[in-house]
Amino acid sequence: xxxxxxxxxxxxxxxxxxxxxxxxxxxxxxxxxxxxxxxxxxxxxxxxxxxxxxxxxxxxxxxxxxxxxxxxxxxxxxxxxxxxxxxxxxxxxxxxxxxxxxxxxxxxxxxxxxxxxxxxxxxxxxxxxxxxxxxxxxxxxxxxxxxxxxxxxxxxxxxxxxxxxxxxxxxxxxxxxxxxxxxxxxxxxxxxxxxxxxxxxxxxxxxxxxxxxxxxxxxxxxxxxxxxxxx
Amino acid sequence: xxxxxxxxxxxxxxxxxxxxxxxxxxxxxxxxxxxxxxxxxxxxxxxxxxxxxxxxxxxxxxxxxxxxxxxxxxxxxxxxxxxxxxxxxxxxxxxxxxxxxxxxxxxxxxxxxxxxxxxxxxxxxxxxxxxxxxxxxxxxxxxxxxxxxxxxxxxxxxxxxxxxxxxxxxxxxxxxxxxxxxxxxxxxxxxxxxxxxxxxxxxxxxxxxxxxxxxxxxxxxxxxxxxxxxx
Numbered sequence: 001x002x003x004x005x006x007x008x009x010x011x012x013x014x015x016x017x018x019x020x021x022x023x024x025x026x027x028x029x030x031x032x033x034x035x036x037x038x039x040x041x042x043x044x045x046x047x048x049x050x051x052x053x054x055x056x057x058x059x060x061x062x063x064x065x066x067x068x069x070x071x072x073x074x075x076x077x078x079x080x081x082x083x084x085x086x087x088x089x090x091x092x093x094x095x096x097x098x099x100x101x102x103x104x105x106x107x108x109x110x111x112x113x114x115x116x117x118x119x120x121x122x123x124x125x126x127x128x129x130x131x132x133x134x135x136x137x138x139x140x141x142x143x144x145x146x147x148x149x150x151x152x153x154x155x156x157x158x159x160x161x162x163x164x165x166x167x168x169x170x171x172x173x174x175x176x177x178x179x180x181x182x183x184x185x186x187x188x189x190x191x192x193x194x195x196x197x198x199x200x201x202x203x204x205x206x207x208x209x210x211x212x213x214x215x216x217x218x219x220x221x222x223x224x225x226x227x228x229x230x231x
Numbered sequence: 232x233x234x235x236x237x238x239x240x241x242x243x244x245x246x247x248x249x250x251x252x253x254x255x256x257x258x259x260x261x262x263x264x265x266x267x268x269x270x271x272x273x274x275x276x277x278x279x280x281x282x283x284x285x286x287x288x289x290x291x292x293x294x295x296x297x298x299x300x301x302x303x304x305x306x307x308x309x310x311x312x313x314x315x316x317x318x319x320x321x322x323x324x325x326x327x328x329x330x331x332x333x334x335x336x337x338x339x340x341x342x343x344x345x346x347x348x349x350x351x352x353x354x355x356x357x358x359x360x361x362x363x364x365x366x367x368x369x370x371x372x373x374x375x376x377x378x379x380x381x382x383x384x385x386x387x388x389x390x391x392x393x394x395x396x397x398x399x400x401x402x403x404x405x406x407x408x409x410x411x412x413x414x415x416x417x418x419x420x421x422x423x424x425x426x427x428x429x430x431x432x433x434x435x436x437x438x439x440x441x442x443x444x445x446x447x448x449x450x451x452x453x454x455x456x457x458x459x460x461x462x
Contacts, residue, residue, distance in 0.1 A: 011286055015290070022318075022321060022322065023321060028322075029322050029323075048279055048282070051279070051283060052282060052283055052286040053286075055242055055283040055284075055286060055287050056286050056287045056289075056290035057290075058287075059246070059287035059288075059290060059291055060290055060291055060314055060315060060318070061315060061318070062318055062322075073322070074322075077315075077318060077319040077322060077323055081312065081315050081316065081319075083291060083315075084291060084292060084308075084312050084314075084315055085312065085392070087253075087291070087292070087293055087308065088308040088312075088391070088392070088395060089392075090253060090254060091253065091259075091260050091293075091304070091305075091308060092260075092308055092391050094391050094392060095391075098390045098391055098392050098393070099392060101344075101390055101393070102390065102392045102393055102396075105336065105337075105340045105393075106336075109336045113332075159329045159332055159333065160319075160323055160325050160326075160329055161316070161319070161320075161325060161329050161330060161333045161400075162329070162332070162333055162336075164319060165333075165396065169392075
């Protein structure tokens with residue numbers, strides 16, 4: 001009797017085996033994979049198939065290849081949603097307003113959660129960023145602190161998925177709608193408005209008021225989105 | 232003088248060239264890529280590098296290989312977030328409650344947006360699903376209709392990104408927390424409660440009331456999440 005021939009490609013079977021070892025906890029974050037040569041021997045497939053599988057795993061952000069050292073399971077997955085979301089954005093002809101809408105939803109919820117969950121130590125960090133923000137006169141630096149503040153609030157939501165999606169979405173916004181921040185900051189009055197808005201968000205989180213934090217973040221994004229849409 | 236040697240790997244350069252053709256609109260959804268042989272000739276790199284790049288593009292969900300026909304830019308990107316989110320979930324040791332929290336946020340917002348944007352034709356489709364839901368006695372079918380209803384509401388939010396992220400997150404929930412739906416549906420009283428909850432969501436959307444739709448969806452998910460957390 002013949003045995004059934006599986007239609008799965010060889011490189012996919014190699015990937016599946018590696019995925020399985022991860023699911024079973026045999027391979028963990030930061031672990032080193034066996035060498036290409038060892039994989040060829042153990043899995044009894046061609047070196048080309050092993051390389052295809054490794055490249056594919058590298059591209060989806062599961063492993064990283066360190067020159068001269070070998071292949072490792074990555075230890076951070078913060079940015080591995082960017083590539084697929086970015087492709088979806090380009091090829092699906094996504095409306096830029098869809099990104100802004102999604103970002104607003106996520107930022108508003110992240111603020112609400114941060115207000116609930118933030119620790120005293122984290123509040124100290126946020127306060128320090130706010131102080132730098134207030135005293136900063138350099139426009140480029142100002143934009144960076146602005147971003148840092150938003151990232152920290154997303155992080156302090158305490159939900160890794162929300163943090164990572166929000167990072168990715170903000171990255172997309174930055175990539176596709178570049179010069180808004182500069183446009184707003186160049187205007188002294190708008191700059192003052194932005195500072196006040198961030199202060200309100202900070203104070204709401206400091207008071208641990210989810211309702212106020214969500215409201216302040218919503219107002220802030222309604223304000224900035226208005227300028228983005230004008231471009 | 233030497234010219235600088237780029238450290239980018241060959242397969243990455245091949246991928247970049249294909250990405251560029253997409254960004255420039257030379258390649259669109261559903262388009263056929265040149266054959267492997269033509270790519271080897273045009274890009275002057277080894278067949279192995281071309282294959283690595285193509286496999287990688289296949290794995291990130293950008294192209295699909297149809298046997299005997301060649302490689303095509305995919306025409307749907309609905310599921311290309313699943314793999315990276317799933318990896319993040321497994322390796323970051325994400326808390327299952329983080330997924331439930333994210334799903335709730337997205338579903339609540341999607342309902343609110345659907346109530347605002349749904350067309351009469353879409354409402355007709357939703358009504359037809361609700362009628363099937365009410366008259367269905369088979370438990371497996373019931374679970375499928377339940378899912379269909381949630382997907383349709385996500386779709387009618389009118390935001391492709393929200394729809395795709397929500398699909399992915401629901402998929403993750405299904406994958407990691409398998410038997411809740413069965414557990415709830417097996418109990419006749421709970422089954423009745425679920426039907427009523429879905430009816431409330433439907434009616435709120437029919438009235439185009441965002442506030443009511445968000446509230447109904449939030450209550451529904453608070454109810455089901457309670458059972459998921461008990462497992």
